[in-house]
Amino acid sequence: MIFSSIFFLFTFLPVSLALYFISPMKMKNLTLLAVSLFFYAWGEPVYVLLMISSILINFAYGIFIEKLKIENKMALRKVVFLTAVLFNIFIIGFFKYFGFITDNINLIFNAGIVSRDLPLPIGISFYTFQVLSYIIDVYLGKVKLQKNPVSFALYVTMFPQLIAGPIVRYSDIDSQLENREISSHKFGEGALRFIQGLGKKVLIAxxxxxxxxxxxxxxVSTMSAFSAWLGIIAYTFQIYFDFSGYSDMAIGLGRMFGFEFIENFDHPYVSKSVTEFWRRWHISLGTWFREYVYIPLGGNRCSKIKQIRNIMAVWMLTGLWHGASWNFVIWGIYYGCLLLIEKMFLKKFLDSMPGIFSHIYCMLAVITGWVFFAIEDIGVAKHYLHIMSGFSKNPFVDSASLYYFQSYAVILVISALFCTPLFKKIFSPEENTDNKLQYSIAALLHVFILIMSTAYLVTETYNPFLYFRF
Known part of the structure; x- marks a missing residue:
């Protein structure tokens, strides 16, 4: 089940909200847990058992780790902690990377290992990282042990952020599991944010x-350079509006139920360096890797060689997190190298040049990166980049590229404009403004977006969600 579906919008969500708001305060967590498990079981009837098992085992691990701390059995506590971490890594590794690993072993050693392609449990990358954040922070003493199994299960399964994030660390939400503001004002804010995300996803992405x-x-043998650029620019817009739209919907839904999730995107396409881009793109994932991989490895408080090792390790893992394929590994290495280059010497040069040039550099780097991200076959990706370069034997422009450009010109312009803070200024006026006209226009725009999105979902069959596969 995805948020941008008629069933979710007009059946599951209204019923879930009704059940939640008629439940007594002490029962709201249990109610939200029940509807979240139903939400997941709707698409993953078998793998919901895997999720429940993960919840129970990690809940027990947390209790055991805390008990050993009280008993001052630190050596055994460390062993239990490492076992918990390895258990979660094994779960995600088995379902997400077993086929990839065996295929490469067979290729290199001609081993003949037989493997089956297991269906990837939806959201496993997200909820496994959330569970790991809890286990690590309990071990380090950064958060208190969660003794209520319902609250812990809700943290893992909460449907607004279950399948596509943002990755909510336990420290971000522990207090909200017990005490949170539930009000009509907050519900309204959440509903508007959800509609904004729905419009991004359905109408633009x-x-x-x-x-x-x-x-x-x-x-590709006859594709023009203009077609190649047009296509990858369209993908650049698609993945941003697809994922940021879903994050907006998740944040909006969370607010409707009284929860505050962290922001996941901050207009990344206005960045003037790759470093800035990754401070603005998929913020929750970047924060997770910084807190639980980069800093424990030593961060930047070590020798240059180790800094390089730390950055490349983080970015290889970031690539692998997105998928069990060599194109994602290359994508991660590509960004690791770019960030190292900027860190070592390029950043000062970028800061000194006019903003328009540094912005062009950043977007060229990002668009190039999306080629490796979007195209799994590395050979095809290289050929696609060669066409984009204009140095191939392919024509620079052709009738097909001109036709597609003319057909999608308006939505391309809208996409470019709404990548900027303009979107927020139009759809989310400042609360302290006295301009009632601005509020009225924003309200009408939200109604228009909801109607248009619904009409689109009724009449169209193309409604993918890119981050399901992650």
Whole structure:
């Protein structure tokens, strides 16, 4: 079940909200847990058992780790902690990377290991990282042990952020599990934020995805350079509006139920360096890797060689987190190298040049990176980049590229504008403004977006969500 579906919008969500708000305060967590498990079981009837098992085992691990601390059995406590971490890594590794690992072993050693492609449990990358944050922070004493199994299970399964994030660390939400503000004002804010995300996903991302599919389906032997650029620019818009739209919907839903989740995107396409881009893109994932991988490895408080090791380790893992395929590993290494180059010497140069040039540099780097992200076959990705360069034998422009450009020109312009803070200024006026007209226009725009999104979902069949596979 995805948020941008008729069943979710007009059946599951209204019923869930009704059950939640009629429940007594002491029962709200249990009610939200029940509907969240139903939400997950709707698409993963078998793997919901895996999730429940993970919840129970990690809940027990937390209690055991805390008990050993009280008993001052530190050596055994460390062993239990490492066992808990390895258990969670094994779970995600088995389901997400077993086939990838065996295929590469077979390729290198001709081992003949037989493996089956297991269906990837939806959201496993997100909820496993959340559980790990809890276990690590309990071990380090950064958070208190959660003794209520319902509250812990709700933290893991809460449907607004279950399948696509943001990755909510336990420290961000522990107090809200017991005490949170539930009000009509907060509900209204959440509803508006949800509608904004729905519009991003359905009206912009889906159309940009359709353009990417059309151009990528062209014969690469005759594809023009303009078609290649048009296609990957469409994908650049699609993945941003798809994922940030889903994050907006998750944050909005959380607020409707009284929870505050961290922001996951901060207009990354206005960045003037790759370093800035990754401070603005998928913020929760970057924060997780910084807190639980980069800093424990030594961060930047060590020798240059170790700093390079730490950055490359984080970015190889970031690539692998996105998928069990070599194109994601290359994508991660690509960004690791770019960030190292900026850190070592390029950042000062970028800061000194006019903003427009540093912005162009950043977007060229990002768009190039999306080629490796979008195209799994590395050979095809290299060929695609070669076409983009203009140095291939392919034509620079052709009738197909001009037709697609003319057909999607309006939505391309809207996408470019709404990547900027303009979107927020239009749809979320400042609370302290006295301009009633601005509020009225924003309200009407939200109604329009909801109607148009619903109409689109009723009439169209193309409604993918890119981050399901992660």
């Amino acid at each position: 889906n159309n940009m995805g359709a353009l990417w599919n059309l151009t990528y389906a062209l014969d």
